Amino acid sequence: MEPDGGEDQKASMEKRANECVELSLPESDTVLLIVIPPQIPGEASFYENFAVKGIRVDRPEPGLVVCTFKVPPRLTDRAGILANGAIANLVDIVGSYVTYTGGLMRNVSADISISYMSTAKLDDEVEITSKRLVQKGGYTGILVLLRNKATGDVIPEGRHSMFCLDSASKL
Secondary structure, three states: OOOOOHHHHHHHHHHHHHHHHOOOHHHHHHHHOOOOOOOOOOOOOHHHHHHHOOOEEEEEEOOEEEEEEEOOHHHEOOOOEEOHHHHHHHHHHHHHHOOOOOOOOOEEEEEEEEEEOOOOEOOOEEEEEEEEEEEEOOEEEEEEEEEEOOOOOEEEEEEEEEEEOOOOOOO
């Protein structure tokens, strides 16, 4: 029995996928040069400086937070487009903003679902809207939209489920 070509096609797709994520030697050397200093209490962490720096909260209201964000080079892929991982991080972070009530945040993300619809390029200004859809008991359901301010295109639509940890929690 001869192969129907499906195996060859699968191998070709895997090879192309691997080529997309492989680092060249100069890129690999650059990554090795990154120095992450220990966090000093009261100062921003590496994560805050890298992933969330630049988010501006424009309109905080109960159950609604609207932010703007200019796409920086550090969060783009090789094509100069806002990376999917950065988008997922923004959905997580800005989604959690609507649950913040002051003091220590005691909420955990239980589920995040993201539909990628469009893209944002380097230096595009993005509006991020996070809206609480439902809050019942310790559960909060949140809708997060990232929209390109220049074109109005929705980049992703994210659904974020969070649970509140109360003081009696055993977690």
